[in-house]
Amino acid sequence: MTDCMDARQREATLEQLNNSEFDLVVVGGGITGAGILREAALRGLSVALLECDDYASGTSSKSTKLIHGGIRYLAMGHVHIVRQTSRERKRVHRLAPHLAEPMNLMLPADNLWTHLKYRVGVTTYEYLGQVDSGERHVNLGGQSLSEEEPQLDTANFPYACVYREYLTEDARLVLANLRAGVNAGGISLNYARVTGLIKEGSKTRGVQAVCGRSGREIVVRSNVVINAAGPWVGSINEQNGLASSKSIVLSKGVHIVVSGQRLPLNHPVMMVSSDHRPVFAIPKDDVVYIGTTDTAWSEDASHWPCVHQQDIEYLFEPVKRYFDIQLEMSDCLASWAGLRPLISEPGKSTKDISRKDEVWVSDSGLITIAGGKLTGYRKMAEDTVDKAVHMLDVTAKINAKENAPAPDLPLPGGDFNTDLDTLVRMFAERTKLAHRVLERLVRLYGNECDQVIALGDQALVSTGLVLEGEIIWAVRSEGATTLVDTLYRRTRAAVYRPTEVLDLVDPAADLMAAELGWDPTRRVNEIKAFRDRFLADARMT
Numbered sequence: 001m002t003d004c005m006d007a008r009q010r011e012a013t014l015e016q017l018n019n020s021e022f023d024l025v026v027v028g029g030g031i032t033g034a035g036i037l038r039e040a041a042l043r044g045l046s047v048a049l050l051e052c053d054d055y056a057s058g059t060s061s062k063s064t065k066l067i068h069g070g071i072r073y074l075a076m077g078h079v080h081i082v083r084q085t086s087r088e089r090k091r092v093h094r095l096a097p098h099l100a101e102p103m104n105l106m107l108p109a110d111n112l113w114t115h116l117k118y119r120v121g122v123t124t125y126e127y128l129g130q131v132d133s134g135e136r137h138v139n140l141g142g143q144s145l146s147e148e149e150p151q152l153d154t155a156n157f158p159y160a161c162v163y164r165e166y167l168t169e170d171a172r173l174v175l176a177n178l179r180a181g182v183n184a185g186g187i188s189l190n191y192a193r194v195t196g197l198i199k200e201g202s203k204t205r206g207v208q209a210v211c212g213r214s215g216r217e218i219v220v221r222s223n224v225v226i227n228a229a230g231p232w233v234g235s236i237n238e239q240n241g242l243a244s245s246k247s248i249v250l251s252k253g254v255h256i257v258v259s260g261q262r263l264p265l266n267h268p269v270m271m272v273s274s275d276h277r278p279v280f281a282i283p284k285d286d287v288v289y290i291g292t293t294d295t296a297w298s299e300d301a302s303h304w305p306c307v308h309q310q311d312i313e314y315l316f317e318p319v320k321r322y323f324d325i326q327l328e329m330s331d332c333l334a335s336w337a338g339l340r341p342l343i344s345e346p347g348k349s350t351k352d353i354s355r356k357d358e359v360w361v362s363d364s365g366l367i368t369i370a371g372g373k374l375t376g377y378r379k380m381a382e383d384t385v386d387k388a389v390h391m392l393d394v395t396a397k398i399n400a401k402e403n404a405p406a407p408d409l410p411l412p413g414g415d416f417n418t419d420l421d422t423l424v425r426m427f428a429e430r431t432k433l434a435h436r437v438l439e440r441l442v443r444l445y446g447n448e449c450d451q452v453i454a455l456g457d458q459a460l461v462s463t464g465l466v467l468e469g470e471i472i473w474a475v476r477s478e479g480a481t482t483l484v485d486t487l488y489r490r491t492r493a494a495v496y497r498p499t500e501v502l503d504l505v506d507p508a509a510d511l512m513a514a515e516l517g518w519d520p521t522r523r524v525n526e527i528k529a530f531r532d533r534f535l536a537d538a539r540m541t
Contacts, residue, residue, distance in 0.1 A: 004187045005179055007481045007516060013189050014211055018218040020187075022046045024388055025207055025222040027194050027236060028229035030060035031374055034174045035381030036228055037181030037188060042407065043385060045392075047186045048220055049178070050209050052193035052232075054485045056174035057303050059230050060374070061489050062253065062338020064280050064292055067092050067100045067166035067375050083128040085375040089166050090130075092173075092378065096414035098423075098446035099173045100166040102135075105280075106149060106269045108157035108322060115139070115159035122163045137163035149266055153324045162267070167282070170374060171489040172444060175478050176411040177377075183412070190479050192218075194236065197225060197366065204364045213481065224388045227368040231301035231339045237368065248370055250301060250339045251350035254311040255291030257334040257498055263288045263325060271318035277351055279318050285440065285465075285496045287333065290315045294351040297339055305337040307537070333498040335537050343371040359387050367391075413446030423447065433457060437465050444492065445473075460507045464500050466493050471511040481516065483509055483530040494534055505530055 004013040024040050026033045029051025040047040051057075067089050093100040107122070109115035122137045140148055140160045149160070178188050191212035198206035198219065206221035227236045234248045260283060268282040281290045293311050309329070316327045342350060343358055357372030357380050369384045382405045416423060424438045427449050431438070437459070441449045455476075456468030474480035474490035486508060488494045493501045505527050513523045 003182070004189060005182050005477055005479045007475045007479050010189070010211075010213065010481070013187065014192075014214075014216055014218055017048055017050075017187060017189065017192075017209075017220050020046075020048070020221075021206075022048050022187075022220070022222040023392055024048070024224050024226060024385075025050065025220050026226045026228055027207065028227070028232070029055040029174070029178070029188065029190055030058055030228070030230045031056070031170070031174050031177070031377045032060075032230065032369055032372065032380055032384075033226075033228040034060075034177035034181065035377040036226060036369070036384050037186045038177045038184065039181075039378075039381040039385045039405070040388070041181040041184035041186035042409065043389070043405075045385075045389075047181070048222070049181070049186065049188040050192040050194055050207065050220065051188075051190045052212070052229075053303055054190050054482070054489060055178060055188075055479065056171040056489050058232075058301075059338045059340060060174050061171035062255070062336050063170045063374050064253075064255065065168050065170050065282070065289075066280070067168045068105075084379060085373055086125060086128050087130060088375050088379060091408065092168075092375065093166055094408060094410075095378075096173065096176055096411040096446065097416065098413055098420060098443055099168050099176060099411070101168075101420060101443065102164055103167045104162050104267050105165045106152075106267045107161045107163070108149075108152055108269065108271070109159040109161070110157050112159065115161065118161040122161050126163065131164065135164045137161055149269065151264055151323050151325070152269070153322060157322060165268070167268070167284075168374075169444060169492060171492070173374075173411075175490070176413060178479075179412045179477070180409070188479070190485075191481060197364075199364065202364055204362075204366045224391055225366050226384060226388060227366060228384070231341045233341065233368055233370050235301065237362070237366070247344040248341050249344045249350060250297040251342055252295050252297045252305050252337055252339055253292035254305075254307050254315070254335060254337045255289050256307075256312055256315055256332045257287050257289045257495065258327060258331045259333060259499075260286050260288050262327065262331050263290075263319065263323065269322065271322045273314065273318050275351075279315060281319065281322075287496055287498065289495075290319065294340075296350050301339055304533070304536075305339055307335045307337050311337075333538065334495060334534070336495065341370055357383075359384055361387065361391075365391060413448040416447045427453075431457065437467070440465050441467070444470075456511075461500065461503045464497070464504065466491050466497065466500070466504055466508075468507070468511060471508050472515060475512060475515040480512075483512065483526045484533055486512065487530060488533075494530075494537075498534075498538070501534065502531065 023045040024047040026036050026049040037049045107118045192209045194207045194209050196208040197204050204225045210217050227233050229236050265283040271279045273279045360368045372380050424442050427438050445452050452469045452473045455472040458468050460466050470491050474486045480486045480490050509523050509527050
């Protein structure tokens with residue numbers, strides 16, 4: 001079997017897809033589709049996944065990058081969602097400790113009453129999430145709060161509750177699940193746009209697709225098709241004449257990136273916006289990212305929703321109140337915007353709609369999974385594959401146990417049982433790389449760092465943190481075919497190294513050209529495409 005996560009073997013993967021028949025075909029390469037691929041493959045099903053753009057190029061690389069239960073949903077009465085996702089946090093941490101890192105999130109309060117409400121909410125949250133006694137929240141005030149977060153305006157926010165959440169790399173979590181699914185026997189291909197469903201009588205029995213690189217058309221046959229296309233689930237159904245009793249509404253969420261020198265933080269902080277929504281300020285490497293907004297999106301779904309000046313001003317406002325820091329438009333070094341697919345609830349605004357997920361089955365047997373949260377992706381995958389297994393009636397094939405969920409095997413990079421700082425020290429003993437370089441690598445690649453370093457331990461630019469080996473690894477092990485793929489969603493340099501990334505473009509292009517056989521024209525076009533994309537994200541309309 002070809003390694004379908006190696007972008008150099010793309011034609012062989014297309015051939016394999018075109019000449020095989022699968023139990024399942026999954027449409028959509030975000031976190032939901034990736035989780036389904038892993039779940040189905042580990043259960044022993046033959047499964048293929050097709051993504052029209054790059055993996056995680058939609059919602060799944062545009063989140064706030066938290067594995068959390070959504071404590072605010074308690075106030076909305078969504079206790080079941082909070083219970084489920086708060087417990088899933090630990091499970092994701094067990095699967096990939098480098099991609100679900102424990103961290104302390106601070107909730108500042110402007111008065112004692114608000115502080116007491118936070119304490120009650122967090123206590124309930126911890127109970128629902130079965131948090132161990134040694135990991136429960138602490139309450140701060142006075143000098144202890146000033147010492148813990150010196151930049152906080154403690155005159156106006158004299159109290160704080162600090163509790164445990166988990167920080168992730170959303171796009172890399174998608175890639176890790178895809179690789180786990182491929183390692184278990186699945187097949188995955190990006191830039192493979194589904195153009196239609198194959199019907200046998202009244203039943204869906206596969207998909208037609210076209211390769212976004214070569215233009216080659218293929219037919220992928222399967223017994224069940226799963227529509228996990230996120231913001232595009234409706235369009236997949238509509239283009240095939242499938243009506244649904246439910247509809248999807250889209251909500252745009254914007255994040256901005258500023259220098260850590262302009263907003264120096266010790267901890268992630270949750271602020272409350274002027275319209276009572278949570279806005280997070282999260283330190284990462286040398287930057288702090290701030291988000292998110294929640295506004296209805298009425299246009300067609302897009303991989304790159306526009307960022308407007310009012311979005312930036314909305315996120316600046318709580319920073320001024322909580323930290324007495326007046327950010328300017330020039331402080332916005334980068335931004336990202338994504339679309340949340342929410343199951344419509346008539347009469348409710350997007351910020352009030354539940355983040356629940358639902359699985360639907362059409363008359364033709366097409367399974368659609370919609371809604372949900374990043375944190376709950378694994379349970380969503382289980383529920384969806386359960387539905388598919390019932391339709392396939394192949395329970396005897398699965399794990400020697402009727403409809404058994406996939407085992408909790410570590411995701412690639414997550415097979416270690418120490419904390420991340422200890423892992424950094426372990427790699428420091430084996431290499432001559434600087435501590436800051438290793439800190440970043442461990443949080444991206446986990447215990448696979450040594451494999452990445454072996455491909456090239458030189459920095460792409462002399463003062464930078466991104467290594468040559470990361471570019472080669474992105475192509476050979478993670479399916480990267482463009483510079484945007486590599487610098488946005490593999491190395492994350494476009495997000496967290498905004499002052500460095502434009503210097504990385506040329507040497508990264510040279511490495512990718514050597515790996516993928518780009519001619520000079522393709523190399524120039526790739527550089528231009530990345531620069532245009534990055535500069536568009538660094539400004540607003």
